[in-house]
Amino acid sequence: MTSFMARALRRLVHGSDGSVTLMGLYTFVAGTMIGAFALDYTYLEATKTQLQVAADQAAHAALYNRRSMSEEDAKKVAIELIQPLLPSGRYGRILTTDSIEFGTFDRESAVFTAEAGSGKAVRVKASMTEVKDNAAPSYLFKMLGKDHFDVAASSVFMTYMPGCLKEGIMADGVVDLQSNNSFSNGFCIHSNSHVSINQNNYFEPGTVVSMPNITDLDMPRSGFEKNTGLQEALRDQRMNLNILNRLEGIQESLASGKGARIPGYITSATTVPLQASSVQQSMLTPGRIYRIDCKGQSLDIDGATAPIQNVVILTTCPVKFANGSKLFDAVILTTSTDVKSVTAPQGLQIGKNDNCAAGGGAQIITLGGVSVASKLSMFGGQILAKKDVDFAANADGLQGASIVTRGKIDGTSNSRMGFCLSGMEQNFETDYYRMAQ
Known part of the structure; x- marks a missing residue:
């Protein structure tokens, strides 16, 4: 009986059926990791696109309203505008008044400079981060110990006269x-x-x-x-x-x-x-x-x-x-x-x-x-x-x-x-x- 068991184990280790089983396991694990990456990557790209749209809309609204409003009031209007798109109950504080800055933009150097009291340009940073307690959650990457991701988008609008x-x-x-x-x-x-x-x-x-x-x-x-x-x-x-x-x-x-x-x-x-x-x-x-x-x-x-x-x-x-x-x-x-x-x-x-x-x-x-x-x-x-x-x-x-x-x-x-x-x-x-x- 003992010799029969030993022969069976040797056949399992050295036989082709066993190798196929191990290869299938490796393939399954690799496929799961690729699927996790693809799912989370797709989610993060979609989230970043939403943040970019929100930042663009908020920047335009803030600068447009700045011509007739104070800086603080123009910021509030911009923040209120994106609430239907990314409600705070689900996405947290995507924008705060600190993440909206008015200033000037130099087209030649492509540099934005914050300047209090200006209505020439605005920079808006929309974000979902761990610091703000609204980081984007991960899905299958949790199996690898990654629970969330920081995602951000920025937009600069400027005034001009044709x-x-x-x-x-x-x-x-x-x-x-x-x-x-x-x-x-x-x-x-x-x-x-x-x-x-x-x-x-x-x-x-x-x-x-x-x-x-x-x-x-x-x-x-x-x-x-x-x-x-x-x-x-x-x-x-x-x-x-x-x-x-x-x-x-x-x-x-x-x-x-x-x-x-x-x-x-x-x-x-x-x-x-x-x-x-x-x-x-x-x-x-x-x-x-x-x-x-x-x-x-x-x-x-x-x-x-x-x-x-x-x-x-x-x-x-x-x-x-x-x-x-x-x-x-x-x-x-x-x-x-x-x-x-x-x-x-x-x-x-x-x-x-x-x-x-x-x-x-x-x-x-x-x-x-x-x-x-x-x-x-x-x-x-x-x-x-x-x-x-x-x-x-x-x-x-x-x-x-x-x-x-x-x-x-x-x-x-x-x-x-x-x-x-x-x-x-x-x-x-x-x-x-x-x-x-």
Whole structure:
């Protein structure tokens, strides 16, 4: 019996059936480890993706709300926003106020720098860690003694201003330009519909002419031959003209005398009521905001006798400028919705001709349209309109011009438009947001 048992054991050890059993055991253990790794890896990648989405949404929300809120309030809004996505009852404190920092972002070095009080950029760090007692649990890796994992994601958003919205002519409708116009390096012409060009126009290298589809460009058959630089200037792009959504808010801010929209040359927050159908600088005190009631008529502004300057004028009436009127350090805003709520016979100058020096600019804002007969000139000047803008021959915007409208822009001939870069600081703008990291 003993010899029979020994022979059986030897057959088990040395036989092929035994080796297959041991190999199966090794395979099972290896397969289990690979499965554990794959399951936990997949879970961790999914968790990290969720954290990245949360960080991106929180960063955008924090920076967007920072323009109208304190840092702490903007942080709270961002944290509240991601609760439905990653509820704290299940995921713990994904974000805290300490994990949201405002500051600046240097695009060249790709470095974020925390800076208290800034609204230029934000960095958000979303995390599930052992220190915060919300680390991501492991599953099959528990068999190897690994109970949890630290997972984190970071997002940086920054504000920016598209160059074309700072200086250029922008319209949701058609931009229609005729002949013998000149546009210098950096200046932008954009339509969210299409651009129509006649001939003998000059586009200096660096000029941008854009629309959603450049094949919609309307021009004569010889258009590229008769419009030097046009082909090189063309770009496919659509732009959200967000500043036009803010016109009512700008009006409310100016009327209240409070907020960041108030120009620096205004020294009194008290709005001065005035009844008049015509006004000139001698009737106005520099540094004040005027709300003018035109008694149901149009408001005639004489800026030719002396430039209208260092004032804000608010009215519900259509505005008519006298020949040769000038606006320096001034805002004219009308809530009139007439298709020609702002008109000038000729020679309207928006901004001081100061070779792109800081200050001296002026802004015209209307919920209607603008029409200037001829010789419109802009020097650090801005026109914001809900309806059409048209200007006739000999417009001059060589030193800083920005025209933005929901309607169309109709410009005739012999105009010069150029890029100034400086001297546009007082123009009304709204931030755009993009992911930096």
